[in-house]
Amino acid sequence: MTQSLRSRALALAFSVALLAPVAMAQTAPTGDFIVALVNSEPITNAELRAEVQRVTEQLRAQRQALPPPTELNALVLERLVNDRAQLQLARETGIRVDAGAVDNAEQAVARQYQISLDELHKRLAKEGLSVAAFREQLRNQQTLTRLHERDVERRIVVTEQDIDQYLADPKNANTDPLAIEINLAQILIAVPEKASPERVAALGQVAQKTLDRLLSGEDFVKLMQEVSAGDAKNGGQLGLRRSDRYPQSFVAATQKLPVGGYSEIIRSAAGFHILQLVERRIPTASEQTMVVTRASHILLRPTPQEPEAAAVSKLKDFKRRIVAGSVTFASLAREYSQDASAAAGGDLGWANPGMFVPEFEDAMNRLAEDDISEPVVSRFGVHLIKVTERRRVALSPKEVRDSVRNQLKGMRYDDAFVNWARDVRSRAFVELRDAPQ
The missing domain is CATH 1.10.4030.10 (Porin chaperone SurA, peptide-binding domain)
Structure with missing residues (x-):
């Protein structure tokens, strides 16, 4: 707040x-x-x-x-x-x-x-x-x-009792879609890598007939054993895991399914998938996660001799050279970046949300993995930012309580x-x- x-x-x-x-x-x-x-x-x-x-x-x-x-x-x-x-x-x-x-x-x-x-x-x-x-x-x-x-x-004032009550209230469960744990079972109709269009179409028809049989009431495990090219152990189940550890297409296809329901056919590089939602587990308020980011940057600090516009122009040229493959981000960072990260090729390490100033973090959050930003101006200078990796991590009990304390403060601020x-x-x-x- x-x-x-x-x-x-x-x-x-x-x-x-x-x-x-x-x-x-x-x-x-x-x-x-x-x-x-x-x-x-x-x-x-x-x-x-x-x-x-x-x-x-x-x-x-x-x-x-x-x-x-x-x-x-x-x-x-x-x-x-x-x-x-x-x-x-x-x-x-x-x-x-x-x-x-x-x-x-x-x-x-x-x-x-x-x-x-x-x-x-x-x-x-x-x-x-x-x-x-x-x-x-x-x-x-x-x-x-x-x-x-x-x-x-x-x-x-937020007391420890306030935090305990918040965590104990079922309505405060963690409903972040990517933090919800799901267990999926699949039937995979495999498509060979160099299959002709006619062969792909024929396998698509097999997948559709399989889905029709499931919807008419046939047993999932029996059909999986009959037609699936996937792992048949444990009834084709892929295991209970956080949604962010499944392919995004699987999550999207099963997000609105009831437990036991079947997805529409999903096409991937491996073939045609039919998914069954076996289990869905919504984390409690005390089980929270956050996305952490590993990024690198090249920082140029404007000076009277090299004003902000010149720094922006130079970083644009750096990006062009990196994208063209003539030089690496890390080598340019080692040579030109004007902060302590230069020795590590611009690597800033793993960062929790809120660790960087807003103008830097906003630009970083808009990048996909391996993307490079346009020059970004912050109170520290001009940056070229590269995101190398993102991952979702579980918060420690202390971090969860700190997060709840901040939420409650925000709710009471007005x-x-x-x-x-x-x-x-x-x-x-x-x-x-x-x-x-």
């Missing part, structure tokens, strides 16, 4: 800059007036109108219904009041966001829209927003995020945030003012 909050904060910063035609007013225009005071700090009508316009356009872009204008104005003003009170609390209690953090946030906005900083600044100018005002918005968003992380999360924000609001002096007559 905390990560979700960070995402919402960044999304708000992006939309303030690039979705609203006028954005937040930098100075009060002639005839502007104060609509609210928060501990003697004013909120002007120009600020309110600009934020209402931004929210309106955002809701329209998301095709959401707009509240009546009076209600929308009241809701937006209340949020501005809450944000102002929270920013004041952050400043009073020592939260500071330095220029470097704002620089990183500004660069993240540019990367989000795949434009340079210069282009971002030109767009801001067209929308009537100065770079200084935009950076202040980014600073405020980061300040609020840090305040929420500090003050809201410490209100959330209530904690609402109560905390209400407390901050109640401690602030707020005066709402009507428009001058």
Whole structure:
């Protein structure tokens, strides 16, 4: 939930800059007036109108219904009041966001829209927003995020008894499709490697007749012994194992079957398969797995002599050479990568989810095994990423409990945030003012 909050904060910063035609007013225009005071700090009508316009356009872009204008104005003003009170609390209690953090946030906005900083600044100018005002918005968003992380999360208490109750509740069983254990039995109508189309068609007809006989009530084991080219031991059963250890086509074909049911005919390189679902076992909440990834990267850190664009260009050339087979990923990593993994050919070892920064991990998670990414910009530099292997591993009892603790914290975050924000609001002096007559 905390990560979700960070995402919402960044999304708000992006939309303030690039979705609203006028954005937040930098100075009060002639005839502007104060609509609210928060501990003697004013909120002007120009600020309110600009934020209402931004929210309106955002809701329209998301095709959401707009509240009546009076209600929308009241809701937006209340949020501005809450944000102002929270920013004041952050400043009073020592939260500071330095220029470097704002620089990183500004660069993240540019990367989000795949434009340079210069282009971002030109767009801001067209929308009537100065770079200084935009950076202040980014600073405020980061300040609020840090305040929420500090003050809201410490209100959330998850006891060991809470975790025990969660794990004991049957409705919290692990329903990850690839973690469910299944036992399949198969009848295999083998197809020779160089079989003619006519021979393949004839064997397909044998498979169809076999399936028809099964559906009419004939015994699976008897038919398996009669026609299957597969292992006949144990009634053709392949064994109880996690779904991710079966071919994906087998899992997809049997996912919705009842125990004892038969699949449609599945074609593979080996031939035609008919599967029976012998057993399905859903893990309990205390039996959890996760996918771990082994990846390599080549990291180039931009410098004044080799800026980011040059690093991107160089890594694109590296990828072209690797794909062409003229050089290996590992050899280029050893020669050029600018971090400690260079000595190991860029190998980063096995990584659990969340170990890398989001921009790196998101790109890595989109890759199939042995794929190489396009250049990826992160806060550390520019990366070329290769995924070498993935596997699903069981979590230890401690890891399961830590995972449940985080889930429960996430489930309780919204209530904690609402109560905390209400407390901050109640401690602030707020005066709402009507428009001058």
